[in-house]
Amino acid sequence: MFSSTNRKLSVQRSVVYCHCRLRALVCNANTPKNKGRQFFGCSKFKEIGGCEFGLKVTMRGRTQL
Template identity: 40%
Template structure:
């Protein structure tokens, strides 16, 4: 287990980027409609007047595409669940009416 942690740290540190200020860039996650869950590097002082506005994508484009596909599948499953729930409710009402009417 410890070997995995060490190699994971090495991979993370080997990909570190410096902003134009010379500081280690922060990794932030975007939650916009266009880039849901996509991570990017940014200057740690971007909100300050002396920040350099450095920006670079952290993850690959295919990760974003994978998130979009998963979101699409989730929406389809939600629709299926709603349809099944409606069918079940209709069946229950029909059986109730048959039994008591």
């Protein structure tokens, strides 16, 4: 499971790095509460040494919570 922050981020032209200092991937949530919502996550989250970075994605004029 990813930990998330209360910060929100516009996807447009954004490059986001996780706590591992790797470029974060845009992922889709699969949990019942957040199904289909996008977030930035660590590209190594399934590997040993990956972090639990998670950051909500917002679209201009529309916030995804």
